[in-house]
Amino acid sequence: MASFTATSISLSTSFNKNLVPAGTRFSNPNSVSLSIKGTTFPSITLQPRAPRFQVTCAAKPETVEKVCNIVKKQLALPEDSSVTGESKFAALGADSLDTVEIVMGLEEEFGISVEEESAQSITTVQEAADMIDKLLETTEKSA
Numbered sequence: 001m002a003s004f005t006a007t008s009i010s011l012s013t014s015f016n017k018n019l020v021p022a023g024t025r026f027s028n029p030n031s032v033s034l035s036i037k038g039t040t041f042p043s044i045t046l047q048p049r050a051p052r053f054q055v056t057c058a059a060k061p062e063t064v065e066k067v068c069n070i071v072k073k074q075l076a077l078p079e080d081s082s083v084t085g086e087s088k089f090a091a092l093g094a095d096s097l098d099t100v101e102i103v104m105g106l107e108e109e110f111g112i113s114v115e116e117e118s119a120q121s122i123t124t125v126q127e128a129a130d131m132i133d134k135l136l137e138t139t140e141k142s143a
Contacts, residue, residue, distance in 0.1 A: 059129035085126035
């Protein structure tokens, strides 16, 4: 059976340790040095990188507002109901048939045709509005 001996590892950064109180943690150092039992290894310089995910709301505010109104109408929600871009159809009480009716209402209102696969992937008002603006943009470019 193999046995392992605990090795002391310490990390230091390019910051001046004399200026940083003991126990301070670095959340974003520029470079990192590794020292194990007195042996120092070359420093690693960290490069900034772009964020992995960027959330963009492509839809125009007018489109989102129209979609909100259509959703309220299709689900027979009271006029004072709070429906926003983040509203999920299921949270508003929509089942799969309601979602199909919402998509049909959107197609009629905006003069678009939504593919079945796209319609099934829509779960929020914002997703619907984004899809509509993309379809309208594509239609305008090809005209």
